[in-house]
Amino acid sequence: MTAHIKIQLFAMFKEIAGRKEIVQDIHPETTLGDVLNGLAKKYSKDFKETIDEKTRQVDISTLVMLNGRNIRDTDVKLKDNDLIIITIPVGGG
Amino acid sequence: MVWNRKIAFINLSTGKVSQKLVSKTMRTLYLGGRGLNMHMLYTLLKPKTDPLGHENVLFVGAGLLGGIPCLGSGRCDIAAKSPLTGAVGDSNIGGFFAPELRFAGFDHLAITGKADKPVYLLIKNGEVEIKDASHLWGEDTFETQTVIKRDEDDQNIKSLVIGVAGENLVRFANVRTGMKNSAGRTGMGCVMGSKNLKAIAARGTVPLDFAYPDELLEYCKQMNNMITSTRWAKAQSRWGTMIIYSNTNTTGLIRTRNFQLNRLEEGEDLEPENIDRYSIGTSGCYGCAVHCRHRYVLREGPYAPLYGEGPEYTSLGAFGTMVDCKKMETILVANHLVNKYGVDTLETGGLIAWAMELYEKGILNDKMTDGLKLQWGDEEAVYEMIRKIAYRDGFGNTLADGFRGAIAKIGNGSEYYAIQIKGMSNLHSDERPTPSFALGIATSTRGADHLRSRPAIDLYGLPEDLLKEIYGGSVATDYNSYDGKSRMVWWQELLYAITDSIGTCKFQTVFCAVHAPKWKEFSKLIQLATGMKLSKAQLMDIGERIYTVERLFNLREGFSRKDDSLPERYFKEPTPIGLPAARNKKIDRKKFNKMLDEYYELHGWDNNGIPTMETLKKLHLDKEPSNLT
Ligand code: SF4
Numbered sequence: 001m002t003a004h005i006k007i008q009l010f011a012m013f014k015e016i017a018g019r020k021e022i023v024q025d026i027h028p029e030t031t032l033g034d035v036l037n038g039l040a041k042k043y044s045k046d047f048k049e050t051i052d053e054k055t056r057q058v059d060i061s062t063l064v065m066l067n068g069r070n071i072r073d074t075d076v077k078l079k080d081n082d083l084i085i086i087t088i089p090v091g092g093g
Numbered sequence: 094m095v096w097n098r099k100i101a102f103i104n105l106s107t108g109k110v111s112q113k114l115v116s117k118t119m120r121t122l123y124l125g126g127r128g129l130n131m132h133m134l135y136t137l138l139k140p141k142t143d144p145l146g147h148e149n150v151l152f153v154g155a156g157l158l159g160g161i162p163c164l165g166s167g168r169c170d171i172a173a174k175s176p177l178t179g180a181v182g183d184s185n186i187g188g189f190f191a192p193e194l195r196f197a198g199f200d201h202l203a204i205t206g207k208a209d210k211p212v213y214l215l216i217k218n219g220e221v222e223i224k225d226a227s228h229l230w231g232e233d234t235f236e237t238q239t240v241i242k243r244d245e246d247d248q249n250i251k252s253l254v255i256g257v258a259g260e261n262l263v264r265f266a267n268v269r270t271g272m273k274n275s276a277g278r279t280g281m282g283c284v285m286g287s288k289n290l291k292a293i294a295a296r297g298t299v300p301l302d303f304a305y306p307d308e309l310l311e312y313c314k315q316m317n318n319m320i321t322s323t324r325w326a327k328a329q330s331r332w333g334t335m336i337i338y339s340n341t342n343t344t345g346l347i348r349t350r351n352f353q354l355n356r357l358e359e360g361e362d363l364e365p366e367n368i369d370r371y372s373i374g375t376s377g378c379y380g381c382a383v384h385c386r387h388r389y390v391l392r393e394g395p396y397a398p399l400y401g402e403g404p405e406y407t408s409l410g411a412f413g414t415m416v417d418c419k420k421m422e423t424i425l426v427a428n429h430l431v432n433k434y435g436v437d438t439l440e441t442g443g444l445i446a447w448a449m450e451l452y453e454k455g456i457l458n459d460k461m462t463d464g465l466k467l468q469w470g471d472e473e474a475v476y477e478m479i480r481k482i483a484y485r486d487g488f489g490n491t492l493a494d495g496f497r498g499a500i501a502k503i504g505n506g507s508e509y510y511a512i513q514i515k516g517m518s519n520l521h522s523d524e525r526p527t528p529s530f531a532l533g534i535a536t537s538t539r540g541a542d543h544l545r546s547r548p549a550i551d552l553y554g555l556p557e558d559l560l561k562e563i564y565g566g567s568v569a570t571d572y573n574s575y576d577g578k579s580r581m582v583w584w585q586e587l588l589y590a591i592t593d594s595i596g597t598c599k600f601q602t603v604f605c606a607v608h609a610p611k612w613k614e615f616s617k618l619i620q621l622a623t624g625m626k627l628s629k630a631q632l633m634d635i636g637e638r639i640y641t642v643e644r645l646f647n648l649r650e651g652f653s654r655k656d657d658s659l660p661e662r663y664f665k666e667p668t669p670i671g672l673p674a675a676r677n678k679k680i681d682r683k684k685f686n687k688m689l690d691e692y693y694e695l696h697g698w699d700n701n702g703i704p705t706m707e708t709l710k711k712l713h714l715d716k717e718p719s720n721l722t
Contacts, residue, residue: 069572070553
């Protein structure tokens with residue numbers, strides 16, 4: 001069976017992609033960076049700013065959560081059934 | 094000068110009004126808004142004052158920067174001893190009232206006594222008039238504002254008003270201005286009601302005499318350009334605070350069915366984009382370039398036609414997740430009802446959710462609820478409970494006294510299920526996976542509350558070096574961690590005390606976003622507006638002074654370390670669902686107590702949370718009336 005991950009998009013990412021959820025096949029070497037770069041290629045706009053060009057980490061103006069935990073390291077390898085959320089860091093109440 | 098404006102002391106029992114200038118010393122110690130209000134609350138009230146008695150004083154204060162054209166400078170701070178908690182009563186309201194109060198010649202009002210019939214205050218170009226409001230008694234918060242404008246023949250009047258809930262002394266009645274804005278927390282509308290004070294109307298043309306007007310205008314432009322270019326501001330202006338819901342609900346950070354679940358399953362209709370079905374645009378407060386509020390219309394259904402503004406993320410929780418209602422329309426109707434009657438959205442939703450859990454568990458029954466079936470997801474029951482609370486009708490009369498009063502009446506183990514601290518309801522966030530948030534609601538001087546200290550940026554997984562740069566000490570990146578979180582809470586408490594005292598909007602500081610304005614920007618704005626030079630260190634000292642005065646007030650009223658805690662369920666029941674980082678989490682009592690110790694130390698308070706003499710001296714509070722014995 002092919003391994004796959006789920007990506008949930010919120011805020012402008014959802015609007016730009018025109019969908020909330022993407023299910024994507026992965027192979028054992030797929031990293032978070034691969035996924036974010038793939039999305040940047042496909043959707044451009046704000047997706048192109050998810051990785052900080054200098055540090056190669058997730059840019060602090062983007063919030064990426066892996067299974068509910070925020071993550072900056074784009075080299076992390078993904079596993080079957082991982083859930084990635086891509087949104088913007090914004091608080092309020 | 095802009096700092097040298099007046100306080101009006103108004104005695105509603107005698108009708109006497111006197112005026113005094115705010116001294117520069119007071120400005121350098123407390124700035125204005127919340128800071129000056131807290132100083133007056135502490136020094137003018139006698140210990141154990143009855144919150145509903147003549148002696149309680151209602152303070153209304155514009156911020157020191159009220160009226161500048163940036164950062165949402167229309168915030169107004171309203172304070173008194175709280176009839177809900179018996180602790181510091183303090184609530185902050187946006188809109189346009191505070192600048193208008195300044196234009197009318199006043200920065201602060203201190204209102205005492207009780208009128209013998211309903212009255213409203215008209216504050217106009219340096220004069221205060223007490224006017225008959227008999228014809229306004231019984232009117233809702235929208236109509237009251239309309240009638241005052243009509244009676245005074247002036248559409249530019251801005252009013253702070255109460256609705257029927259304030260008249261009926263609901264202990265969490267709010268104060269409102271415009272369609273949207275509420276000073277919701279701690280029952281300041283109840284204090285107005287107890288004084289027979291229906292409204293405070295302001296109108297004026299006294300200029301704000303800024304120190305460096307051209308430079309100030311230029312810097313405000315820069316601030317606005319900077320803010321509107323950010324992604325967080327764009328998101329706020331597109332979806333409002335509801336934007337937070339998608340992430341927090343998916344992760345499992347939202348209390349649902351009171352406190353039984355931490356995510357609303359099938360809650361898609363509450364996603365922020367669904368406001369588009371009803372929205373006709375957004376609006377903002379004075380001096381705001383963000384405009385985070387939706388103006389919405391319900392054109393169909395039993396409650397149509399209905400116009401409202403908002404709703405905030407808190408209302409989404411109050412009338413959505415906490416009571417298990419899954420339709421956006423329910424939120425819009427309930428938001429409109431609480432605004433119309435003038436009750437705090439968050440306290441009302443928290444109490445109804447609690448009552449629903451008690452009903453489910455058999456602690457409440459049909460006989461006790463006047464036959465109303467308080468079942469999860471029943472929006473009609475929610476609407477009816479809102480009405481009953483506002484009018485103190487039947488079971489509504491029990492809930493109208495807040496958690497303390499209702500627990501005393503219902504008994505039978507009901508206290509365990511109440512998600513409240515110091516007598517005030519928490520919002521719908523579930524803090525079990527986030528120790529920093531948990532500490533913040535426990536230590537808040539006004540009871541369970543996110544707006545005193547929430548370090549929302551803890552959720553963003555920021556690099557440790559950046560966190561160190563912001564907070565001035567080591568803070569763990571992981572939001573599940575306890576390490577350094579006391580520092581976050583302490584720092585945010587000081588920052589928000591300053592924000593509330595200069596009268597700008599918290600959404601435009603390090604609440605929403607890490608690079609939003611903070612000390613440096615505040616310092617420059619204060620200098621350009623008033624000529625006062627206050628460094629970051631001095632501003633932090635002022636924040637510390639304000640928070641310590643609030644602490645002293647609460648200690649004097651009998652609060653202590655034991656009140657800086659969480660409902661037992663936080664320690665005993667782990668979160669049942671959610672993504673791995675939020676699932677199976679509860680607060681570790683030992684680690685929580687260690688955080689609390691560290692937090693006290695950062696403030697310069699002893700192990701019991703009592704400010705040390707050294708701290709009092711450093712803050713020039715050693716000569717204030719401590720009355721601790
Ligand atoms: S961001 Fe929202 S609450 Fe803040 S000043 Fe602007 S409109 Fe008002």
